[in-house]
Amino acid sequence: MNPGLRPSRMQGFTLLELCVVMMVMALMIGLAVFSFQGLDGEAAIRHPASELESMAKEAVRRASLYETPQVIVFEKTGFVMKYRQDVDANSNADQSAKWQRRVTVPTQMKIFIKRWGSKKWITATGERWVISAGGFCEPLEVRLEMGESFLQMEFDPLSGGVREESMRVAGL
DSSP, X not given: OOTTOOXXXXXXXXXXXXXXXXXXXXXXXXXXXXXXXXXXXXXXXHHHHHHHHHHHHHHHHXXXXXXXXXXXXXXXXXXXXXXXXXXXXXXXXXXXXXXXXXXXXXXXXXXXXXXXXXXXOEEOTTOEEEEOTTSOBOOEEEEEEETTEEEXXXXXXXXXXXXXXXXXXXXX
């Protein structure tokens, strides 16, 4: 045996080092799973909100293009837009097939609106949002609530698009 050579030590990690690395990885995975739980709640609120914005923009476009007032009617189960022929948005039997679009919201979701100049939110059920023949709509704020989560939107009267938005999702 050569006196200058020593027997090599085994190279590797100790059990303690492996346990520490495993604990750090488990902690990171746990945090990642927890942070993604709120995304389901956000998607449930954001889908009807984007549908309402799309519907409002379409109503403004149709009102401008056809010079005919449009209306979005809020119902307990969602909101609808129909082609408008009269001021009160009433329809007779032969106009009943003219519903253009209906959006249904989840059963636990509540819709509130705040009209221009008002300081309080009211339940949207039965309310109408009128877009005049020139394409201008009433300035309106809409709040979609589901449990402790909400999405609040302020609509632009010229474009029908969302001018300002705030959101809180429970669990995030």
